[in-house]
Amino acid sequence: MVGENHQVLLRRRPVGTPSPDDFTIVDSPLPQPGAGEVLLRGLYLSLDPYMRGRISGVRSYAKPVEIGAVIEGRVVGEVVRSQHPDFFPGDFAYGGYGWQLYSAVPGADLVKLDPAEAPISTALGVLGMPGLTAYVGLSDIGRPQAGESVVVSAASGAVGAVVGQLAKAAGARVVGIAGGAEKCRYVESELGFDACLDHRAGDLGGALDAACANGIDVYWENVGGGVQQAVFPRLNDFGRMVLCGMVAEYNDQEPRPGPNLMAAVRKRLKIQGFIVSDQWQRFAEYRAMAAPLLREGRLKNREDIVDGLDNAPAAFIGLLQGRNFGKLLIRLAPDPTRSG
Ligand SMILES: NC(=O)c1ccc[n+]([C@@H]2O[C@H](COP(=O)([O-])OP(=O)(O)OC[C@H]3O[C@@H](n4cnc5c(N)ncnc54)[C@H](OP(=O)(O)O)[C@@H]3O)[C@@H](O)[C@H]2O)c1
Numbered sequence: 432m433v434g435e436n437h438q439v440l441l442r443r444r445p446v447g448t449p450s451p452d453d454f455t456i457v458d459s460p461l462p463q464p465g466a467g468e469v470l471l472r473g474l475y476l477s478l479d480p481y482m483r484g485r486i487s488g489v490r491s492y493a494k495p496v497e498i499g500a501v502i503e504g505r506v507v508g509e510v511v512r513s514q515h516p517d518f519f520p521g522d523f524a525y526g527g528y529g530w531q532l533y534s535a536v537p538g539a540d541l542v543k544l545d546p547a548e549a550p551i552s553t554a555l556g557v558l559g560m561p562g563l564t565a566y567v568g569l570s571d572i573g574r575p576q577a578g579e580s581v582v583v584s585a586a587s588g589a590v591g592a593v594v595g596q597l598a599k600a601a602g603a604r605v606v607g608i609a610g611g612a613e614k615c616r617y618v619e620s621e622l623g624f625d626a627c628l629d630h631r632a633g634d635l636g637g638a639l640d641a642a643c644a645n646g647i648d649v650y651w652e653n654v655g656g657g658v659q660q661a662v663f664p665r666l667n668d669f670g671r672m673v674l675c676g677m678v679a680e681y682n683d684q685e686p687r688p689g690p691n692l693m694a695a696v697r698k699r700l701k702i703q704g705f706i707v708s709d710q711w712q713r714f715a716e717y718r719a720m721a722a723p724l725l726r727e728g729r730l731k732n733r734e735d736i737v738d739g740l741d742n743a744p745a746a747f748i749g750l751l752q753g754r755n756f757g758k759l760l761i762r763l764a765p766d767p768t769r770s771g
Contacts, residue, residue, distance in 0.1 A: 436461050438501050439530035439743055444488045448682045448751070453486070454502070454744040462535035469538045470512040471527040473763040476740070477505045477555035478747050478755075479589075483681040492706055501529040502743075505560065507544065507551050508534075509767070518543070523768065525554040530743050532763055546768035549722055556758035557725060557732035558718055561589035564675060564707040566717045569597050572673045572703045573649045577602030580643050582662055585653035586627055587614040587733070589758035590675060593721075594651045595624045596730055603649070606642045608635070608658055610753040617756075622731055630654075635661040646670075654679040656687070663690040666700055674704035682751055733757030 435458050442455040464470045485503050488495045496503050506527030510518050515538025518524065526541040528534040544551045549558055556562065573594075575581045581598040585591040586607025595605045595618070607618040607627035618627035628638040639647070639661060646667035652659060655677025666672065680687055695702055724730035735757040737746045743761050750759050 435459070435532075437532045437740055439740060441486050441496050441498055441500060441502055443498065445483075445486060445682075447684055449483070449486070449744070449748050451744050451748070456741055459531075461533055464512050464514045464535040467515055467537055467539065468535050469510055469515050469518045469524070469541060470533060470535050471506065471508040471524060471541070472511045473506040473508040473527050473532050473534070474523075474766050475507045475552045475555055475736075476530060476743065476761040476763055477559070478743065478750055478759045478761060479504075479560070480676060480678045480681060480750060482747065483678075483751060492708075501531050504528070504530050505555060506534065506763070507554050508763070513538065515539075515541075523551050525551075525559065530740065530761075532740060549725055551766065551768055552734060552736075552760055553725065553732065555760060556589050556734060557593060557730065558721055560707060561758065562593045562721055563710065563714055563717045564590050565593035565597060566721070567707055567710045567713060568651070568673045568675055568705055569594055569601075572701070572705060573598070573651060573671050575601045575603035575649050578604070579648035580604045580606065580645060581649040581651065582606050582608065582639070582643065582647050583624075583651040583653070584608045584630075584658050584662075585678065585753075586618045586622070586624065587756060588653065591651065591653055592618075592622055592732065592757075593730070595622055598649070599623055599625075606639075608654075608662075614756060617733070621733070630658050630661075636665075639665050649673065651675060652677065656680055659690070664694065666694075666698060668698045670698060670700050672700060672702040674702065678751060734760055736760050736762050738762045 445453045508527045510522040523544040524541040581603045607624045615627035656679035735755045
């Protein structure tokens with residue numbers, strides 16, 4: 432059934448930790464698909480840490496969201512109207528736009544999804560941008576070798592979970608860092624990491640010394656802050672630090688002091704950042720590798736699904752404080768491909 436649109440707009444730029452008052456929720460007319468466009472009814476909206484940067488107004492590698500505009504986001508949904516020859520009502524697709532129920536988007540920007548291949552929501556997580564991020568950063572920068580020790584922060588999250596599982600498959604010894612005992616149990620028992628350390632339990636340095644007695648060869652950086660301070664001095668000679676993100680610092684109003692880089696000279700470290708959108712062309716290659724692993728249960732994923740667009744601001748604020756457990760998604764409408 433096609434109804435009205437419902438949107439979350441940016442009301443003002445957050446200062447520090449975002450507040451619900453930074454967002455406003457409005458009803459609006461349904462967008463009409465123009466020539467070559469498709470009207471997509473959203474089923475799942477992905478909430479991702481990068482959105483904090485987009486609403487801050489700071490120009491970086493992508494344009495900020497303007498005040499009064501719909502918040503940026505990626506959506507999986509169902510085609511309800513189409514002016515594009517490749518899409519028909521009832522098709523499922525990835526590539527809808529924004530924190531809203533409906534979007535009219537160019538058919539050329541959509542990827543058709545086959546629910547028989549994998550649950551359609553996974554196109555936003557393990558088989559989507561976060562999964563590709565793990566694959567690209569690990570194969571281009573981290574390059575773990577058999578027997579090396581790899582430490583992954585935010586290990587139960589969308590990116591970290593895939594990083595650790597791919598590093599294990601490469602023969603590395605993998606130690607996760609996560610917030611809380613429940614996440615750590617999941618990382619060890621479900622994802623199969625060799626160990627997982629709770630960064631909220633205190634003395635992370637001591638726990639790293641015990642878990643990585645021979646030092647750390649690869650550090651996958653997802654959080655920054657105190658976790659980074661504990662890991663950096665424990666990197667081995669010729670260690671690699673994959674700078675994926677620093678979510679613990681996204682609400683900061685002042686940049687934090689970084690590590691002393693003389694250690695990187697002495698230890699001949701490789702420290703490299705990357706942005707996954709530079710590597711979209713590898714999407715098909717990643718999906719071809721990961722989709723069979725997911726179907727066979729050799730690649731595990733966990734989704735944290737919150738119902739209702741109105742709950743997106745609170746869920747997003749929680750994501751920046753570690754309240755999510757797994758890939759954070761907003762269910763915009765019941766998923767007709769999933770029973771129960
Ligand atoms: N470079 C790229 O192209 C690229 C692409 C995608 C994502 N990323 C980055 O990858 C990282 C992970 O993203 P994701 O989508 O997979 O998110 P996620 O790990 O599913 O969720 C974020 C996690 O970060 C941790 N966290 C949040 N606030 C924290 C805080 N204040 N202190 C310590 N830990 C905190 C929490 O895990 P714990 O409770 O376990 O600490 C939280 O669950 C982010 O830094 C993101 O920006 C980069």
